Amino acid sequence: MELFQKFPSLFSWLVLLAILKQPFLLAQLLDPSTCSAGSHKSLSGTQHGLPVCPLPIDEESAAETGTWAPWKRRPYCVEPFMQDDDVTGPEFCLYTFEPFRGDQALSVVTTPVLAATIVDALDDSIVPPRLRVHPSNSLGEDGKINPPFTIEDVSGKGKGLIAQRSIRKWDIVLVDHPALLAHMDMFDVVGSEIRQDILEQSLKQLPEEQREEIWLLDRSMGGEPIEDILRTNIFGVELGLEIPHLGLFPIASRINHDCKPNVFWRYSVRTLAVEVIAMRDIEPGEEITQSYVPLGLSYQDRADDLNNWGFTCTCSLCAASAQQRATSDKNRQQLQHIYYSLNEGASGRSNITAAVVNDLAEEMESLVREEGLEPQLLVYYGVVARAYMCVGDLGAARRYVDLSEELWMRYAGEEQDYLAGMQQLRHELMEREKMAVTDRKSEDA
Incomplete structure (x- = not known):
């Protein structure tokens, strides 16, 4: 049984290998000269002395060059177990960047090539002004101040987000940034002990306050604590070449499920930001909810899908006669x-x-x-x-x-x-x- 059945991979393992082995595409990603002379100034080119198109970095290259900027620590890499004489899969490495989106940090477990493609996205200035000034955004001048919600205990659901003032349809409810991004295929092709080790290390490399925030997230599936937290709280996102990853967003992960939700997510590959948008007017004291399953499913299909999350839905639609x-x-x-x-x-x-x-x-x-x-x-x-x-x-x-x-x-x-x-x-x-x-x-x- 796959660890994350609820996130059907858009790319199989073999398709991923084909992409990474495609000579022309891989050469473009590896060769800084492919950038145009008029490329915008990026984080990699202005703050860390790297070329505008950064080269992939792994343990071997870091040892040879003695540098791994813009990452805070030397990457820690593991090999997939799906290897033979004809098929050699890409290694997965842990990268941590700090500071990220204010006083936070970001750990990314992915391939060296994909890590190189997101360097520009690490730059705080890439986040649009309309999101930077939102009171829930850690990039605000005073950090997260007076957001339109509070985090409270919700009967039968653990913690949840409760509106503390009126929110109008199409308003931005929350802007959140990931603390952890992990390549989805890693959960299929890396052994459980090695996977557990690299995930635990990805949290250890975050600031203490951020780690504590993650450890307080709900757990519902059992097993090793870190993977239980991920199974319960993580969501599917994309990186770089639109390769599926799993993203842990500490505040947005608190939003509970409802089959008739009042918000939806909007994720940006370019900025790595999640916007939570109101689908309808939300009144003070009302819980902010999203749908964990595709909209439009029947009662039984919703129940079957939600079983992957480890709970039975009791929303007004499912609890109806x-x-x-x-x-x-x-x-x-x-x-x-x-x-x-x-x-x-x-x-x-x-x-x-x-x-x-x-x-x-x-x-x-x-x-x-x-x-x-x-x-x-x-x-x-x-x-x-x-x-x-x-x-x-x-x-x-x-x-x-x-x-x-x-x-x-x-x-x-x-x-x-x-x-x-x-x-x-x-x-x-x-x-x-x-x-x-x-x-x-x-x-x-």
């Missing part, structure tokens, strides 16, 4: 059917009319509101827009493209990588509109 749960499940199943119908029409695999698209879109929006699944509109608006394109109602298609784009900006924020799908949708619309203009000109002629 059997009849109410059945109604909710029916609504969610109907939403899946609507998506399928719209997608079939958008792809031309079924005949569909503008009137049908309109009816399905109205029903979809009504069910989304009833079930509190507004984030899923990101997906639904896109398929509605494509369905309208397919039936030739480009005015309606444009309305839904605009709605989709607005939500993408709300949910994805400033991370342009996440907007690629949105840009593709608008491109498709523009091409359809050009074709319509050409057709009208042909008809007029």
Whole structure:
């Protein structure tokens, strides 16, 4: 059984090997000369005397050069057990950077190449001003002062975040930075004793106050304390080349689960920051909650997924009567059917009319509101827009493209990588509109 079943790896171990062995990509990562002459000044180039594109550092290179900047300590590396004559996996090394995001530190357990790709992200100045000034951010002039929440005991849940003043929809509730990042594949390919050793060392290299904060986090799965803390509190993030890692965010990890949450996360690969955003208005005294599982699942599917976290959900939706749960499940199943119908029409695999698209879109929006699944509109608006394109109602298609784009900006924020799908949708619309203009000109002629 995998240690972290709830975080399905986006890259298998063999795919990771292929990426790291790809000559051209690896050469780019290893060669500082690939940086353009006009590259922005980075932490690596201005504060530590390193080239703008830092070389990967491991125990061997550190011994040869006598330096391991910008990392605070010489890296400590371990080898994966999946090695034979034909397959040699990359080593995993522990890197610690301090100070990070004010008076904190960050420990990273990853490959030397990926560690080199995140050096710029360690620079505090890369965090946008709107996040730096948030009262929960450790980068504030006075540190974390008067955040919009308190950490309190929550019946049956351990510690949790409770709103101490009104929070409006789309407000930033919390800005948090990781204390620990660990390559996900390490948990599959490094022996348990070695893994335990490197994880314990990653905490020992953090400041005492930060360590104490982590040791106070909840434990629910049993076994070795450090891995129990990780299993209970860690979340999936990405580093560098969008390789999946596990991130421990000391404050954000306190946010408990609810199947009808009032906040969502927005993670930035560029800054390593997590923003917790209000999905709706939150009143003083209300618990701040997120969903640990994908939105839109049925009662049984949610229960099965949450079993990986070691608890049974008692939120208002799961604790409702059997009849109410059945109604909710029916609504969610109907939403899946609507998506399928719209997608079939958008792809031309079924005949569909503008009137049908309109009816399905109205029903979809009504069910989304009833079930509190507004984030899923990101997906639904896109398929509605494509369905309208397919039936030739480009005015309606444009309305839904605009709605989709607005939500993408709300949910994805400033991370342009996440907007690629949105840009593709608008491109498709523009091409359809050009074709319509050409057709009208042909008809007029």
